[in-house]
Amino acid sequence: MLCCLLGAGLAVFAATRTWSVELTARPAPLPPDRVTRTGGDLLPWLPALALVGLAAAGAVLGTRGVGRRLVGGLLAACGIGVAVGAGYAGFGTGDEVGPGWPLLCVLGGLLAGAAGGFTALRGGGWPVMGARYERSRPVPAGRETTALAPDGRLDGRRTTAAWDALDRGEDPTAG
Numbered sequence: 001m002l003c004c005l006l007g008a009g010l011a012v013f014a015a016t017r018t019w020s021v022e023l024t025a026r027p028a029p030l031p032p033d034r035v036t037r038t039g040g041d042l043l044p045w046l047p048a049l050a051l052v053g054l055a056a057a058g059a060v061l062g063t064r065g066v067g068r069r070l071v072g073g074l075l076a077a078c079g080i081g082v083a084v085g086a087g088y089a090g091f092g093t094g095d096e097v098g099p100g101w102p103l104l105c106v107l108g109g110l111l112a113g114a115a116g117g118f119t120a121l122r123g124g125g126w127p128v129m130g131a132r133y134e135r136s137r138p139v140p141a142g143r144e145t146t147a148l149a150p151d152g153r154l155d156g157r158r159t160t161a162a163w164d165a166l167d168r169g170e171d172p173t174a175g
Contacts, residue, residue, distance in 0.1 A: 003112070003115035004056070004057035004115040004119070006108075007079060007109065007113070008050055008053035008054035008078075008079070011082045011086070011108030011109050012047060012050040013104075014039065014105035014108060015047040015105050016038055016039065017039065017101040018037070018038055018101070019038060019039050019041075019090065019101050019102060020037045020042070021034060021035070022034070022037070042089040043085050043086075043088075043089045046086060046089065049082050050078070050108070050109070050112075052078050053075055056116070057112070057115075060072065060123065065124050068123040068126065069120050069124050075112060075113070075116025076113045076114075076117040078116070079109045079113025079115070080109065081109070082106075082109030082113075083106045083108075083109030083113060085109075089102060090102020
């Protein structure tokens, strides 16, 4: 999970930094015109894809089984897409682009892609969030339990039954 967040976060950060500066000469006494370009200016989809990878890293926590494997595959595809796009924009276009930020973006994409691939392969058996994060389900008919002890007092050992009674609209303290 940390590799996913680190890789996608690094890719988002690096894609929004200045990758190239273009100076255009102007007649004297005017200074040269300076045009800066970020990774997002060179490839507009690059920061968006890195943000999808960042969101997918968070979605790994909220999914389980096959869903987690699919999210891992999506994260791997986003990471590889960011790495290839940053490599192309930084080194394959022939423009004067400094190597620092594109290289960090490629590194972040590869890190997120590797973590996503690992999640796709192994994530199905990882632990899931606890039941308290899931939507409560209605109690089937005939399986209602009471929170009261046989003598009519609230049984402290059956606190979940008391909460279930409150969910059904009953007062577990009424005798």
